[in-house]
Amino acid sequence: MTERGDGPAGAAGGPSRHVPVLLGEVCAALEAKSGGTFVDGTFGAGGYTRAILDANPHNRVIAIDRDPNAITAGQTLVEKMKRRIDLVHGRFGDLDDIVKAQGLSDVDGVVLDIGVSSMQLDEADRGFSFRNEGPLDMRMERAGQSAADLVNEAPEAELADIFYHYGEERRARAVARAIIEARRKAPFETTKQLADLVATLIWQEPGGAHPATRVFQALRIAVNDELGELVRALHAAERILKPGGRLVVVTFHSLEDRIVKQFFAARTGRLSTGSRHLPMTQQARPTFEAATRGAVMPTEAETARNPRARSAKLRAGIRTGEPAQEPLSALTMLSELPRTADKRGGRR
Structure with missing residues (x-):
């Protein structure tokens, strides 16, 4: 690898x-x-x-x-x-x-x-990748707050800040708002749940990166204080x-x-x-x-x-x-x- x-x-x-x-x-x-x-x-x-x-x-x-x-x-x-x-x-x-x-x-x-x-990206059960469905985890040490904890518990403003400053995602506010609405019905548990939601909000250019790339990067940085x-x-x-x-x-x-x-x-x-x-x-x-x-x-x-x-x-x-x-x-x-x-x- x-x-x-x-x-x-x-x-x-x-x-x-x-x-x-x-x-x-x-x-x-x-x-x-x-x-x-x-x-x-x-x-x-x-x-x-x-x-x-x-x-x-x-x-x-x-x-x-x-x-x-x-x-x-x-x-x-x-x-x-x-x-x-x-x-x-x-x-x-x-x-x-x-x-x-x-x-x-x-x-x-x-x-x-x-x-x-x-190795972390390629192991679905680590939750770093959105291509292969796995638990929304992203913890390098397998301890402490997970990405699922952050997505399901953080206020809208904090999520927007994370996506914007750590992921440089221009639609940070829209993604954060959609997460708040979605988690009222059911908590986020898997990488696919979050990636699918983001894909409905961010347009993917032909041949470009997956719409969830910046959001996942931002969450990973926040979870691990990179x-x-x-x-x-x-x-x-x-x-x-x-x-x-x-x-x-x-x-x-x-x-x-x-x-x-x-x-x-x-x-x-x-x-x-x-x-x-x-x-x-x-x-x-x-x-x-x-x-x-x-x-x-x-x-x-x-x-x-x-x-x-x-x-x-x-x-x-x-x-x-x-x-x-x-x-x-x-x-x-x-x-x-x-x-x-x-x-x-x-x-x-």
Whole structure:
């Protein structure tokens, strides 16, 4: 299967070969051939971890995944690679604490592949895909509030905000209103119920994405706090990388990429985060240097082999020797759902 991705092909789900996105570019940006200890914050099917280990026989990887299924499936690779992998069930937003729990004070590289994995999309019982009917779940950890809970319990205004801000769905209000009306008769339980409802409200362009694509993306992000987790992971990587260490992030849609782009802009000094009233001597010095010129995109050959890679963007930075800075409040604001309406039931 492919490693990760959103969009029409990704949302649809469907059996496919495992093809990690931008694999060569990720290993090059990490300088994995030079050797060291690396964190794979989104283990998935182990594509990046395996490539990092293959790049140098002395490499070690601390691999993290919040999905218990990925942890179980990854045990074969752990056994094969002996003591070169530590596979940890957890969230990559806590990667600095996870690294320290393994007895290390810093690492040489961190890679994050953001979004839902193909394994999750392709398993109907996980509820991520609208192509194959399954329970409306979408929980990466199989714990906590599900998508069904959110759809059946959230006020109309909150649902509209979720669809608009996390899914960039222009008909967010109409979808939210229709959900409220439909759930008065019966609760939503399956992916097909929700997808069918959305399809009656949003016109599908010939050859375009399924009408429910953006709604499902938005629910998944909200259920798993994906943007908040990304912000925490960026700051955690800054704290745990040694000088010269590399942070590599692969994103699949504009919401994620905007956060990563602004993080690197601020931490490389290209975007000022200090007060204009402070003298330059008091401004924080860059904690990263740019490792790439802008975003690295997949080649035409890769997207032809793996359509789910077409929206991928890679950004990378090299850690300087400056102390880690305080978390950027601007990024936290980008990751949170704007409160544009009274959550007691008002409309956007």
